[in-house]
Amino acid sequence: MATIRDIARLTGHSISTVSRAINHSGYVAPETKAKIMAAVKKLDYRPNHIARELSSGRTHRIGLILPSANHPFFHRLVNSISAAALSAGYEVVLLPTNYNRHVEVDRLEELRAHAFDGLIFTSRSNSFDFIMQYADYGPIVCCENTRHYPLSCAYKNRENSFQKTFQRLKAKGYRKIGVTVSRNEYVSASAQATIRAYQRVFGLPLKDELLFRDALTPFDGATAAGEFLAAEPGLEAILANSDEIAAGVYQYCQHHQRQLTLIGQDNELISQLLNFSTIDNHLNDIGSIAFSLLFEKEVKKVLVPATFIERHLPSLHQA
Amino acid sequence: MATIRDIARLTGHSISTVSRAINHSGYVAPETKAKIMAAVKKLDYRPNHIARELSSGRTHRIGLILPSANHPFFHRLVNSISAAALSAGYEVVLLPTNYNRHVEVDRLEELRAHAFDGLIFTSRSNSFDFIMQYADYGPIVCCENTRHYPLSCAYKNRENSFQKTFQRLKAKGYRKIGVTVSRNEYVSASAQATIRAYQRVFGLPLKDELLFRDALTPFDGATAAGEFLAAEPGLEAILANSDEIAAGVYQYCQHHQRQLTLIGQDNELISQLLNFSTIDNHLNDIGSIAFSLLFEKEVKKVLVPATFIERHLPSLHQA
DNA sequence: GTGAAAGCGCTAACAA
DNA sequence: TTGTTAGCGCTTTCAC
Numbered sequence: 001m002a003t004i005r006d007i008a009r010l011t012g013h014s015i016s017t018v019s020r021a022i023n024h025s026g027y028v029a030p031e032t033k034a035k036i037m038a039a040v041k042k043l044d045y046r047p048n049h050i051a052r053e054l055s056s057g058r059t060h061r062i063g064l065i066l067p068s069a070n071h072p073f074f075h076r077l078v079n080s081i082s083a084a085a086l087s088a089g090y091e092v093v094l095l096p097t098n099y100n101r102h103v104e105v106d107r108l109e110e111l112r113a114h115a116f117d118g119l120i121f122t123s124r125s126n127s128f129d130f131i132m133q134y135a136d137y138g139p140i141v142c143c144e145n146t147r148h149y150p151l152s153c154a155y156k157n158r159e160n161s162f163q164k165t166f167q168r169l170k171a172k173g174y175r176k177i178g179v180t181v182s183r184n185e186y187v188s189a190s191a192q193a194t195i196r197a198y199q200r201v202f203g204l205p206l207k208d209e210l211l212f213r214d215a216l217t218p219f220d221g222a223t224a225a226g227e228f229l230a231a232e233p234g235l236e237a238i239l240a241n242s243d244e245i246a247a248g249v250y251q252y253c254q255h256h257q258r259q260l261t262l263i264g265q266d267n268e269l270i271s272q273l274l275n276f277s278t279i280d281n282h283l284n285d286i287g288s289i290a291f292s293l294l295f296e297k298e299v300k301k302v303l304v305p306a307t308f309i310e311r312h313l314p315s316l317h318q319a
Numbered sequence: 320m321a322t323i324r325d326i327a328r329l330t331g332h333s334i335s336t337v338s339r340a341i342n343h344s345g346y347v348a349p350e351t352k353a354k355i356m357a358a359v360k361k362l363d364y365r366p367n368h369i370a371r372e373l374s375s376g377r378t379h380r381i382g383l384i385l386p387s388a389n390h391p392f393f394h395r396l397v398n399s400i401s402a403a404a405l406s407a408g409y410e411v412v413l414l415p416t417n418y419n420r421h422v423e424v425d426r427l428e429e430l431r432a433h434a435f436d437g438l439i440f441t442s443r444s445n446s447f448d449f450i451m452q453y454a455d456y457g458p459i460v461c462c463e464n465t466r467h468y469p470l471s472c473a474y475k476n477r478e479n480s481f482q483k484t485f486q487r488l489k490a491k492g493y494r495k496i497g498v499t500v501s502r503n504e505y506v507s508a509s510a511q512a513t514i515r516a517y518q519r520v521f522g523l524p525l526k527d528e529l530l531f532r533d534a535l536t537p538f539d540g541a542t543a544a545g546e547f548l549a550a551e552p553g554l555e556a557i558l559a560n561s562d563e564i565a566a567g568v569y570q571y572c573q574h575h576q577r578q579l580t581l582i583g584q585d586n587e588l589i590s591q592l593l594n595f596s597t598i599d600n601h602l603n604d605i606g607s608i609a610f611s612l613l614f615e616k617e618v619k620k621v622l623v624p625a626t627f628i629e630r631h632l633p634s635l636h637q638a
Numbered sequence: 639g640t641g642a643a644a645g646c647g648c649t650a651a652c653a654a
Numbered sequence: 655t656t657g658t659t660a661g662c663g664c665t666t667t668c669a670c
Binding site for chain 2: 641642643645648
């Protein structure tokens with residue numbers, strides 16, 4: 001591999017002149033530049049990326065923390081974030097943690113070691129208090145509400161969208177509703193948001209038998225459906241934490257000849273095909289906003305409102 | 320940010336001793352090491368990642384070329400490749416090209432500039448001849464058959480799996496079959512493989528009206544179904560280039576009250592939910608094998624055989 | 639066991 | 655317009 005020194009030697013010019021010529025920065029006489037460019041061609045020279053990073057102190061690379069890439073929720077975020085990064089001249093490094101907090105710590109340590117210019121969390125296994133400690137080492141943005149913590153975020157308001165959804169269901173005569181929530185260490189926070197929304201709308205607490213935690217796969221959705229129906233045979237609807245989970249419920253209903261109104265999340269293809277309602281959390285927006293927040297000087301929290309997409313949501317009034 | 324020099328200064332030892340202590344390499348007296356580690360703690364020191372890369376000449380980072388992240392085909396590969404990378408101590412950089420060959424060239428140039436230790440192509444917009452030129456700068460692996468080119472690959476044998484599928488259909492009495500193929504610059508190669516397989520099994524050429532090119536989204540699947548049925552009202556089955564496309568066909572059939580036997584690819588959730596057959600190309604295997612091939616000294620080509628998953632494939636003999 | 643010093647390949651401030 | 659030089663922060667060889 002030829003280095004900048006080789007070019008300098010071959011052309012008889014100095015390293016810095018070569019550098020300037022290559023970077024089209026500063027003054028270089030046209031002939032000098034031409035000569036240098038010829039040498040570059042001749043020696044098949046290419047500036048070393050890493051050396052540049054070391055010199056400039058910037059990597060143009062951001063890290064993207066996620067549990068694994070096999071969940072639609074993360075696909076959407078990965079997609080929008082990498083698209084935003086591409087057009088801003090950044091590259092994104094996938095940092096799967098498998099929900100392992102130690103792996104996550106390693107990634108934070110890499111931020112500290114200047115391996116990235118910034119870090120986006122699409123999920124996390126450590127507390128905000130812990131993550132915050134790394135904010136000094138580089139910009140960190142979360143894709144969930146960071147509340148009172150001084151960390152930027154682009155997020156959806158779960159409680160609010162659930163509340164609206166429950167109101168819609170209530171208006172249509174629904175009373176017996178099961179809810180699934182996704183697994184994470186903050187399950188309680190998420191679940192409580194749901195519970196609060198339910199209570200606020202229906203005036204009574206969501207029964208624990210109608211709350212299914214740790215719903216990750218369609219299979220969990222089917223399990224949840226089974227448990228809900230065992231506890232409440234008159235169940236009318238299920239609000240799932242994703243379209244995939246809702247699809248699992250759908251499958252259960254097909255097998256067991258049950259009718260249930262389904263509401264999923266994120267408007268995935270499957271909700272269109274199976275024709276059930278879904279809460280669109282606009283993950284594409286969340287992703288691209290999260291990326292842009294990396295470059296804000298101040299901590300900012302951007303709420304991305306959800307949209308309800310109604311499909312086959314029959315009224316129960318006449319029932 | 321504290322540097323190794325600060326630690327040296329504070330402890331009164333030399334940079335190299337500090338380096339050895341930190342890397343647990345070479346001889347360092349226990350007390351010296353303890354003293355150094357204490358200083359590391361005290362100054363909140365962390366070795367600079369980039370400087371290490373420059374010194375060692377390796378990044379422990381690989382680039383992953385893909386058109387964009389929003390296709391199940393790529394999800395699977397991204398997933399398995401990043402999992403394999405994680406356990407091997409590598410990080411993966413997502414390199415979306417949007418099928419733009421110039422963007423792809425930029426990425427190859429980055430390989431040349433030592434930005435990555437290797438490159439995996441899950442799709443490509445440049446010819447093998449062109450890509451090959453970069454093989455000197457670092458290992459390159461493709462997720463498609465590289466044929467006679469000296470480039471490693473992990474791939475599925477399209478023609479063979481199509482042939483088996485057609486044989487199965489033929490045995491069940493199917494004769495009128497539509498086929499969709501995915502868009503890429505090598506459409507003709509892919510389409511020809513399909514056409515050859517069809518011809519070999521049925522003894523006559525696949526009619527052009529029953530071949531739909533550039534199928535990318537479920538919507539294309541629906542369009543294909545419409546066109547096929549217009550050209551051949553007695554159509555019996557459709558072999559789609561992905562489960563998503565097949566799902567689009569499914570949707571069309573539902574709307575138009577038609578019965579068609581569907582065969583998708585890659586055993587996505589949706590094929591299970593809609594209960595149609597699918598060709599499992601074992602993309603997870605392809606991904607992890609592709610990653611491991613990066614580290615082989617020689618060019619290797621690994622064929623990953625496909626599996627047929629039969630679901631609701633009624634026999635037409637009695638019809 | 640430890641340290642001096644020479645890289646790794648480049649950028650940028652400053653001088654000429 | 656060009657060159658000298660001092661970093662960027664670390665690894666590693668080779669004396670001591």
